[in-house]
Amino acid sequence: MNETPTGSTDNKTDNNPAEVEVGIRQFQQLIKEMYYEKDEARGIEGTFMWLMEEVGELSSALRSGTQEERSGEFADVFAWLTTIANVAGIDLAEAVNQKYGSGCPGCGNFLCNCSDSEKP
Secondary structure, eight states: OEEOTTSOEEOOSSOOGGGSOOOHHHHHHHHHHHHHHHHHHHHHHHHHHHHHHHHHHHHHHHHHOOHHHHHHHHHHHHHHHHHHHHHHTOOHHHHHHHHHTTSOTTTOOSSOOOOTTSOO
């Protein structure tokens, strides 16, 4: 049996975590377990450059990529953002909950009614 990113076991022999649904906190831990040593050595600045490269690839995929390519690039951007959060010591689940858990940061509503000229 293989241990999944959530700490449970499964019967998969290929240990493919993509087949296991994970939340933000579990995903952040998964990325940390897989890459933290390399990420820490690269630092925030170097990791940020990789994130920007992935954002560029996402931009290209949004313009002319397939749905599968777009999906992969969204996953890559999220993984690199998560990597930076790990190196910076930020708990993404907590950060998201603090910023958006009570509604839109601009108007405070769960259905944003901010003016279209505002950021949200």
